[in-house]
Each structure stands twice: as C-alpha cells, then as structure tokens.
Amino acid sequence: MQIHSQSLPMVQFERFTLSNGLKVLVHEDPHTAYAVVNVLYNVGARDEDPDKTGFAHLFEHLMFGGSRHIPDYDQEVQIAGGENNAFTSNDITDYFIKLPAANIETALWLESDRMLELNFSEKSLDVQRKVVCEEFKEHYLNKPYGDVWKIIREMAYQVHPYRWMTIGRELSHIEQARLEDVKAFFYRHYRPNQAILVVAGGIRYQQVKPLIEKWFGDIPPGEPYHRQLPQEPVQQEKRILTVYRDVPADALYMAFPMCGRTDPAYYATELLAQMLGDGESSRLHQQLVKEKKYFSHIHAYVLGSADPGLLVIEGKLLPDVSAELAENAVWTIIRDVQETKIPEQELQKAKNRLESLFAFEENSLMDRAINLAYFEWLGNAQWINEEMHRFEAVTADEVQQVAATVMQQQKANVLYYLSQSHHKADVPASVANHAVA
Amino acid sequence: MSETLALNRTIRPSITSPVAFDVRLKPYECIRLDNRVPVYFLRADHYETIYLDIVFPAGEVYASHVLEAATTNALMKSGTSAHSAREINETIEFYGAYLDAYAESQVAGYGIYMLGKHLPALLPLLFEILTDPVFPEEEIHLYQQTKKQQLRINLKKSDVVADRLIDEVLFGKTHPYGRAAQESDYDSLHRDMLKSFHHQHYVLPAAKIFMAGKIEDGVLGLLNQYFGQSASQHAPATPTVPPPAPAATHQLKHTIDEQALQAAVRIARVLPGYEHEDFNLLSLLNVVLGGYFGSRLMSNIREEKGYTYGIHSLIYPNDAHYASWLVTAEVGRQVAEATAHEVYHEFRRLIAEPVPQEELLMVKNYLIGSLLGRLDGPVQQIKKWRSLILKNQSEQDYVRQIQTFKTATSDDLLDVAKRWLLPDEFYEVMVF
Numbered sequence: 001m002q003i004h005s006q007s008l009p010m011v012q013f014e015r016f017t018l019s020n021g022l023k024v025l026v027h028e029d030p031h032t033a034y035a036v037v038n039v040l041y042n043v044g045a046r047d048e049d050p051d052k053t054g055f056a057h058l059f060e061h062l063m064f065g066g067s068r069h070i071p072d073y074d075q076e077v078q079i080a081g082g083e084n085n086a087f088t089s090n091d092i093t094d095y096f097i098k099l100p101a102a103n104i105e106t107a108l109w110l111e112s113d114r115m116l117e118l119n120f121s122e123k124s125l126d127v128q129r130k131v132v133c134e135e136f137k138e139h140y141l142n143k144p145y146g147d148v149w150k151i152i153r154e155m156a157y158q159v160h161p162y163r164w165m166t167i168g169r170e171l172s173h174i175e176q177a178r179l180e181d182v183k184a185f186f187y188r189h190y191r192p193n194q195a196i197l198v199v200a201g202g203i204r205y206q207q208v209k210p211l212i213e214k215w216f217g218d219i220p221p222g223e224p225y226h227r228q229l230p231q232e233p234v235q236q237e238k239r240i241l242t243v244y245r246d247v248p249a250d251a252l253y254m255a256f257p258m259c260g261r262t263d264p265a266y267y268a269t270e271l272l273a274q275m276l277g278d279g280e281s282s283r284l285h286q287q288l289v290k291e292k293k294y295f296s297h298i299h300a301y302v303l304g305s306a307d308p309g310l311l312v313i314e315g316k317l318l319p320d321v322s323a324e325l326a327e328n329a330v331w332t333i334i335r336d337v338q339e340t341k342i343p344e345q346e347l348q349k350a351k352n353r354l355e356s357l358f359a360f361e362e363n364s365l366m367d368r369a370i371n372l373a374y375f376e377w378l379g380n381a382q383w384i385n386e387e388m389h390r391f392e393a394v395t396a397d398e399v400q401q402v403a404a405t406v407m408q409q410q411k412a413n414v415l416y417y418l419s420q421s422h423h424k425a426d427v428p429a430s431v432a433n434h435a436v437a
Numbered sequence: 438m439s440e441t442l443a444l445n446r447t448i449r450p451s452i453t454s455p456v457a458f459d460v461r462l463k464p465y466e467c468i469r470l471d472n473r474v475p476v477y478f479l480r481a482d483h484y485e486t487i488y489l490d491i492v493f494p495a496g497e498v499y500a501s502h503v504l505e506a507a508t509t510n511a512l513m514k515s516g517t518s519a520h521s522a523r524e525i526n527e528t529i530e531f532y533g534a535y536l537d538a539y540a541e542s543q544v545a546g547y548g549i550y551m552l553g554k555h556l557p558a559l560l561p562l563l564f565e566i567l568t569d570p571v572f573p574e575e576e577i578h579l580y581q582q583t584k585k586q587q588l589r590i591n592l593k594k595s596d597v598v599a600d601r602l603i604d605e606v607l608f609g610k611t612h613p614y615g616r617a618a619q620e621s622d623y624d625s626l627h628r629d630m631l632k633s634f635h636h637q638h639y640v641l642p643a644a645k646i647f648m649a650g651k652i653e654d655g656v657l658g659l660l661n662q663y664f665g666q667s668a669s670q671h672a673p674a675t676p677t678v679p680p681p682a683p684a685a686t687h688q689l690k691h692t693i694d695e696q697a698l699q700a701a702v703r704i705a706r707v708l709p710g711y712e713h714e715d716f717n718l719l720s721l722l723n724v725v726l727g728g729y730f731g732s733r734l735m736s737n738i739r740e741e742k743g744y745t746y747g748i749h750s751l752i753y754p755n756d757a758h759y760a761s762w763l764v765t766a767e768v769g770r771q772v773a774e775a776t777a778h779e780v781y782h783e784f785r786r787l788i789a790e791p792v793p794q795e796e797l798l799m800v801k802n803y804l805i806g807s808l809l810g811r812l813d814g815p816v817q818q819i820k821k822w823r824s825l826i827l828k829n830q831s832e833q834d835y836v837r838q839i840q841t842f843k844t845a846t847s848d849d850l851l852d853v854a855k856r857w858l859l860p861d862e863f864y865e866v867m868v869f
Binding site (some may be wrong): 029032033068069070072074075076078079080081082083084094096099100102103105106108112116126127128129130131132134135136138141142143144145214215220246247248279280281282286288290293296297300316318319337345348349352353354355356358359360362363364365388 | 444445446449450451452453454455458483484485486500507522523526527529530531532533534535550551552561579582583587589590592593594595609697698701730731739740741742743744745746767768769798799800802803805806809812813814816837
C-alpha cells in the first residue's frame with residue numbers, strides 16, 4: 001500500500017532583512033486571532049568557553065530580568081494578554097511570545113528593547129544563578145538517571161563542544177558567572193545580525209512590516225560572529241563504560257555519531273531510527289520488549305543537531321537480564337537491518353508517522369513560527385515545505401547504507417548504567433564510576 | 438529616519454485590553470447515531486488532520502481496585518478477538534496515527550490523532566479495540582512487569598512521591614482520589630477483573646464522541662456504521678464518591694534519600710467542586726496566588742529569593758463536589774521550611790490586603806488572553822466543549838465564568854480568600 005503526502009498544505013511567508021542585518025519572516029494565518037513573535041538567536045551551548053559552560057542557558061534566564069527601558073518584561077506580556085517562554089539548545093536560543101494579534105506591537109516593543117540592551121544587574125544575575133542551580137538539581141542531580149546525558153556527551157564527544165549539556169558541565173560554572181562575562185556574551189551574540197525574527201498569525205504583512213522597522217530598525221549591529229569549533233574526529237574504536245548508581249533498574253544506552261542536520265544523509269538516518277525504535281511496532285520494541293522480554297522499554301531516536309549529532313538507542317532492562325546479553329541482542333537487530341533488504345511497507349510506515357507529525361505541527365501556530373525561524377537559521381525557511389518530500393524520496397537502500405556506515409562496532413559509545421544495589425551493594429556510587437571494560 | 442530617532446521606548450504601545458474581548462466558543466454541530474450516541478464535532482477543512490475522542494463513563498470512580506480503570510483502558514489495545522497486539526500496533530503506526538488512551542477520574546476512553554484520509558482505514562480497528570478487547574494473559578504479564586519497574590523508578594523521585602502522599606493525606610488511602618498503586622496492586626491484577634470492568638463500563642450507548650478537523654462527507658456515516666449499531670445491554674452504574682477522609686495531622690515529612698539536594702513541597706486543601714458558587718472566584722484567586730509566571734508565589738519564591746526553578750498553584754476539579762487546591766514546588770533542601778513559611782505568608786497577605794487594582798487587571802488580562810489562546814485551533818476548541826459537556830455544563834456556564842473573571846473586584850477576592858485560604862486548613866507534605 002502506498003500513501004503519498006502531496007496533500008500537506010504549504011506554509012506561506014514573506015521575508016526581508018533590515019539594514020542592521022536582522023532577518024525577518026512574516027507568516028499570515030487568517031484562521032486565528034492570535035499572533036506569535038519568535039526570536040531565534042544564533043547562539044547555543046556549543047558557543048561557550050569550556051570553563052564557563054551553561055552560559056547560553058543562564059543567559060536565557062537573564063533575558064527575562066528586564067531591559068533598558070522596560071523594567072519588568074513578564075508584566076508587560078501579561079498585561080497584553082500574552083504568554084511567553086524560551087528554550088536553549090546546544091545550537092540555538094529561542095524566545096517566543098503568544099498574544100492576541102491586536103496587541104502585536106507590545107511583543108515587538110518588548111523583543112526590540114531587550115535586543116537593544118539588557119538591564120544588567122547584580123541582583124538579577126544573583127537570583128537567576130540560584131534559579132538555574134535549582135533547575136540543575138531538579139532535573140540533573142536529584143532525579144534517577146539524571147546524569148545520563150552528561151556521561152553520554154562526554155563519551156561521544158572528545159573535542160567538540162557538544163560534549164557538555166546546555167545546563168552546563170558543573171554547578172560551579174554557573175555559580176561563578178560574573179556580570180562582565182554576561183555583558184560580553186550579550187554584545188557578542190545577542191545582536192540583530194545574529195537573530196531571526198518571525199511574526200506569525202492573524203496579522204497582515206503590510207501592517208507589521210512598518211512596526212518591525214519602527215522598533216528594530218535602529219538597533220546597532222554587532223561584530224560578525226564566525227563560529228570556529230573544533231570538529232570531532234572520526235571515532236575509531238568502541239567506547240564502553242559502566243557506572244553504578246542508586247537506581248532501581250539497569251539501563252543500556254548506545255550512541256552512534258551521525259551526520260549533521262543539513263547533510264543529505266540526515267533523512268535516511270532519521271527514518272532508520274524510526275524503524276528501529278519509534279513506536280511499539282518498531283523492530284527493537286517488538287523483538288526485545290514483546291518477544292525476548294529483555295527490556296521494559298526501548299527506543300531509538302536522533303539528535304538532529306547542526307554539527308554531527310548522535311543516533312541513540314536507550315532502554316531499561318528487566319530484572320535478571322545482563323547488560324551484555326541485552327547489548328548483544330541489540331547488535332543482532334542492527335546486523336539484520338544492515339544485511340537484510342528493508343521491506344517497503346516498513347519504510348512507508350516510518351514516512352507516514354513523520355507525515356502525521358508534520359501535519360499536527362502545522363496545526364499549531366507556535367510550532368509553525370518556531371520551525372520557520374529554525375529552518376531559516378539552518379539555511380532557508382522554505383525548507384519547512386520541502387522536508388516531507390525529502391523524507392519521501394529516501395529509498396530502502398539508502399536507509400540500509402546509513403545503517404551500515406553509522407552503526408559500526410568501532411563507532412559505538414555504550415553505557416551500562418547499573419543499579420548499585422543489584423550489583424555492588426558495598427560500592428558507593430562515586431567510587432564505582434569508572435570504566436570496567 | 439527622523440521617526441526612529443524620536444522613538445520613545447519607555448512608552449508602552451497601546452493595547453486592546455483582553456478583558457474587552459468577547460470570548461466565545463465556536464458552536465459545535467451535533468448528530469446522534471442510530472443508538473442515540475451523540476457526536477459533537479467541529480469542521481475545520483483547512484486542516485489535514487482529524488482528532489476523534491470516544492469517551493465512556495469508565496473512570497477511576499467506578500473502580501473498586503486502584504488499577505482497574507487504568508489497566509482496563511491501557512490493555513484494550515493489546516489484542517481483540519480478531520487482531521493481536523502486534524497487528525494493532527502495526528496498523529495504527531502504519532497509518533501514522535497516535536492513540537491517547539486515558540482513564541481520568543470520571544471518564545475513560547481513546548483519543549486518536551490521524552490524517553483525515555486514514556480515518557476509513559482506522560475506524561474499524563478503533564471499534565474493535567473499544568468493543569472487543571480480549572486482554573491476553575501474556576500482555577497482562579508484560580504490563581505488570583513494565584509498570585512495576587516504572588513504579589520503582591518513580592518512587593525514587595521526590596516529586597512523584599510527594600504527589601502521591603498529598604492526595605492520600607487530603608482524601609484518605611482508600612478514596613478514589615487518594616489511593617495510589619503499590620507493587621502488590623499490580624500483582625493482584627487479573628484477566629477476569631479487566632474483562633468484567635470493560636463489560637460493565639464500556640457500554641456503547643453510554644458513550645459520547647467528540648471530533649474536530651477535516652470532517653469530509655461520509656465520515657459521520659462511517660461512525661454510525663460502527664459505533665451507532667449496538668443497542669443498549671444494560672444501564673451504566675452511577676458512581677458513589679465517598680466523602681474525603683483527611684489525615685489526622687496536617688504536616689508530613691518523608692525521606693527517600695538522605696543526601697537529596699532538593700525537597701518536594703506540597704501544600705494543599707480540598708475545596709468544593711465546580712458547582713459551588715465560589716468556584717469561579719477561587720479560580721481567579723488561584724491565578725493571583727500561583728497560576729502564572731508573574732504570580733505572588735513565583736515573584737516571591739523564585740524571582741526574589743531564588744529558592745526554586747518553579748513554584749505553582751492549581752485548582753484541580755475532581756468532580757462537581759470536590760476540588761483540590763495544590764501548591765507545588767521542588768526547592769533546595771535547606772530552604773524547604775523557609776519556602777513553606779513564605780507560601781503561608783502569601784496566603785495571609787491575600788486574606789489581609791485587597792489585591793491592588795493594577796495587579797488584578799494584569800491577572801484578568803493574562804487569564805482572558807490565555808483562555809483565548811488555549812482555544813486556538815479546532816482540537817483545542819472541541820476539547821473545551823468536551824470539558825463542559827462532560828460536566829453537564831452549558832455555554833451559559835462558560836459565559837458566566839468568563840464574566841466572573843472580567844468583573845471580579847479586589848473585595849470579591851478578599852472575601853473568598855478569607856473563606857478558603859486560611860493556612861490552618863491546609864495540609865503540608867515535604868519529601869526529601
């Protein structure tokens with residue numbers, strides 16, 4: 001059975017650039033009385049100094065501490081009936097406001113003022129340092145399996161700055177952040193020529209263009225930023241690490257270096273991950289959860305980062321299944337996908353699942369705005385309308401080819417994350433944290 | 438560029454106050470299938486997607502065993518007379534559909550997100566899942582294993598443990614709103630229990646159907662062909678919810694990790710449910726207290742003191758008669774007591790001083806704006822209708838609620854705060 005996806009609607013937009021270098025996209029949606037203003041800054045955790053990690057994310061918090069002419073950012077958003085938030089990844093920092101379209105100018109006023117100049121204060125820095133430290137504790141230290149990503153990143157990346165998480169490598173980096181570092185970071189990265197502004201929703205291009213020129217036009221540009229990051233050398237040998245932690249169940253993680261987001265092989269890699277481990281009918285779930293009963297759950301996914309990312313398989317083991325046995329079972333499935341022709345039906349299933357995801361994302365004004373900014377940042381906002389066709393064009397042979405290149409023993413980063421109480425009752429977690437294989 | 442030079446950034450652009458907006462729900466259409474099952478739907482043909490939700494009176498309140506409702510619901514998709522779990526998963530995933538199987542306190546059912554073009558292929562399978570599940574022993578066993586492991590992991594999380602404990606403290610260990618599953622509860626699950634619960638509570642004529650999106654010709658006929666044909670076998674039971682049996686002491690401390698860096702703090706009380714005359718004002722007061730980013734709790738405990746990444750309060754409407762008012766935060770271990778102290782301090786301020794006009798206007802604007810924002814798109818709109826219809830409320834009740842939000846005065850809020858926000862009437866749980 002073949003299902004084709006020509007039916008997805010196109011996302012229409014207009015584009016212009018201000019003289020200070022700010023790229024602007026306007027997307028009209030006559031079906032809503034809402035509007036979204038999204039600002040993407042070309043800065044993420046990979047742009048940080050290795051001794052001052054967590055900065056891009058800490059900075060995201062500071063951006064809500066008031067700007068030069070507007071002491072309380074959130075209060076103004078709320079008066080206009082809006083909601084706002086932001087996120088930081090290893091690649092980008094993204095801010096968004098959703099509010100009634102009639103109040104669009106409030107959002108432009110707010111975003112332009114904090115792009116112009118932040119209200120740098122010791123008080124704001126001091127409080128946000130504490131808040132981020134609590135966030136660090138809440139999500140990465142106080143939760144079972146909370147340090148998994150710290151370990152995997154440090155295994156899989158030896159030189160590239162993807163080796164630390166956006167929250168930072170350690171609490172002390174955030175605790176020691178100084179106001180002068182904050183200022184320098186702002187003037188290096190938070191300039192109009194490093195940003196992409198998307199205005200979307202129940203607005204008209206003719207109406208918002210003058211408002212954008214009014215509020216953003218006089219913000220001075222910054223020095224051009226040329227990213228020069230050390231690129232990760234090709235991994236030549238398998239890395240395997242065992243850690244013991246106070247967790248109730250053993251877990252297995254396998255991470256394989258893959259291409260970056262704009263590489264043509266990205267699409268086949270995403271489909272490969274889908275086929276292997278997305279959903280209950282996927283190969284890993286069907287064979288290792290349902291049939292062999294080695295795992296309580298297992299799934300596979302890609303980190304679609306701008307620089308080469310990771311294809312990750314992760315699962316929790318059922319009691320009395322050894323991590324070695326479980327890992328070998330995963331390798332059997334990997335070999336199978338490498339050596340046996342992939343059925344068309346299975347590939348089509350992966351494409352259909354992506355098509356649905358796209359369709360539901362396009363239902364959401366917020367997702368459309370964020371995606372437009374993201375694709376423009378990657379290279380061209382028009383790609384939002386071409387993505388599904390690129391997935392459609394992938395053949396079973398291409399997926400198999402990617403499986404053969406990416407999922408090799410000597411490119412695997414394997415983490416056995418074991419329950420301390422099941423394995424080594426007498427070894428404290430801090431001592432047992434070293435490689436055994 | 439003389440205009441830009443004259444730009445005065447200290448003057449906020451003029452706004453249309455959201456309070457002035459006319460908040461209206463897009464009217465739904467409704468048909469009844471041959472067996473009288475109602476279908477409430479919103480057409481939005483510029484979308485490619487359909488959301489379809491089939492709701493039964495099969496929620497937690499009907500279950501005598503803590504896991505009966507949730508497990509029955511979860512395992513219905515794990516095999517029918519005609520199809521194995523594997524075949525069901527394969528078909529749903531092949532068509533790129535996403536199932537949302539849920540058991541809430543009153544109702545349970547299946548929501549499905551799909552591309553409209555796949556509805557004819559998926560509807561027969563959905564019908565099978567809802568009307569003819571067989572609950573294979575092997576699938577039950579697998580479910581028990583997985584869930585027990587998930588429970589063991591969750592019991593290492595202070596926030597999860599605190600959520601379980603506060604419900605138990607408020608309602609009592611055996612109350613449908615207070616009970617929490619233990620490992621032994623998973624062991625006592627068995628096939629007859631699930632089959633019997635399904636037979637009793639997934640009765641088709643008692644279902645309600647909600648739908649939004651690309652509803653083309655023929656869709657309603659297909660629904661009738663599958664879901665409209667089974668006649669009534671028996672009337673579904675009416676649940677009896679016992680009164681809450683709260684704990685004797687108001688404070689509970691629990692330790693799961695001596696070295697924990699953070700404590701989970703919960704401060705809560707039972708309120709009357711959504712039929713009570715104070716309910717709408719309390720909902721507004723809750724926003725002032727801890728329901729938005731600029732709330733009293735966030736301003737004080739996060740933005741002033743930096744004790745936490747986030748602190749929130751919410752009113753969870755259990756049913757017409759009972760609701761829970763809940764303050765939640767994960768805070769530094771050393772400042773748990775100080776946090777609780779500040780929370781009660783904020784209660785006392787709301788009891789003692791009227792909310793200033795400017796703050797109240799901001800809260801109203803935020804609330805009306807976010808209510809409008811949440812109605813963005815047909816799926817959100819039909820979900821709002823679903824919520825009203827399942828509560829036996831009309832559009833008038835919704836209009837009245839919005840009207841209360843728009844017209845409430847500081848004195849109104851002071852008045853309900855004095856009745857319902859007395860610190861001594863709250864219960865407190867801290868998990869380290």
